[in-house]
Amino acid sequence: MGLGVIERERIAKRAAREIKSGMIVNLGIGIPSLVPNFLDPGTSVMIQSENGLLGIGESPEKGREDENLCNAAGWPVTVVKGASYFDSALSFGMIRKGAIDVTILGSLQVSQSGDLANWIVPGKKVPGMGGAMELAQKAKKVIVVMSHTDKNGAPKLVADCTLPLTAKGCVDMVITEKAVITIDSGGFVLKELMNEEDLDDVLRLTDGKVRIELPLS
């Protein structure tokens, strides 16, 4: 199901709480790119962009764009003090080495064992993996932000992914418009309900094993 602006921003706002000062962060396109708007003032991070930049700043004002200074989605950015440029080999060198503390990605499906399927719909969309496999396999923490169900209303949190995997067992946390769910060896763990969603609704729309660990209210 497509999400509205308010839901997308709510997800981004919640994801922003996972980012702490001093972290090295890589953000995917779509909802992840909204996350910096919701960081607490004073949270100082270095945002990495796999096209060869560590230290993304705010979007430039209209008319002040530099065509050779863009993020991985091709949109103009600025840099913060202390930023650096490098080639693609070095960019993925730092990713594979594990220098990225958190990556926030979109996804098509996530399984109860943390498998990520976000790169291909067989027979339909074949965009290629870009840099998603490296980020999923090697970032210290992988957070998926996505709609809770697909456009037909089917769960995207599943026992086993039916779509081809990007990487196995890599997802630590999923934030949707309905819930915040972590993943451990026992499967999904329901940690929070978003926007006073109904618990039964969330459980009905989530496949796979779910343990409930909601805060006492």
Add this chain to the structure above:
Amino acid sequence: MTVLNKRIAVEDAIADLKDEATVMFGGFGGVGSPPSFISAILKKGVKNLTVICNDAGFPGIGIGPLIVNNRVRRLIASHIGSNPVAGKQMTDGFLAVEFSPQGTLAERIRAGGTGLGGILTDIGIDNDMVRQGKKIVSLNGRAYLAEEALSAEYAFIYGKTADEFGNIIYDKTARNMNPLMAMAADRTFAEVERIVPLGELDEEEIVTPGVFVEGVAETEGVNWKWVWES
């Protein structure tokens, strides 16, 4: 032996480029792709090219127009999502696409440019499509995919400034695959904003030493509209 003045006209650089050639193009979503070389190659009419590039560009941006105009039959890339024509040609069987994870693609090109046979990496080892047909090598108790080095007959790259020997510095995120591809081809030609006499570039700042570069041409700048401009 090498010449110390490598200035060349764009048309002369591509004079020997033929159908069926294997060609690397720098650029990431068109940022850092060489626009003057791409339009000259389009005009020349060569076809059945094998192209190695980070991605398929956008239909009117980067290497996109080479694909849209049916010049490419085989593409080695990490992503084609921004160019729907590439996706359609792939589905129709006109364009053969080999996907490589982006960092693996970069290292395969680097390996090709630095005299190595390939690399060992665990990226994609759980992925059937990436793993397919590749040897798995065990080293110190860990499993890696053996990924072959990539090289090409030509590399067309984009830089900010070159000197007459072909030493190159780059411009922000327009660097991407360019310095890697510069090393990985039999014949590398760079398109730059400015060519300066020997001695004008700070030796400490040079990213690509001129030994890898056959010719440098001045760019006419991008002849496309960026997505963010519309």
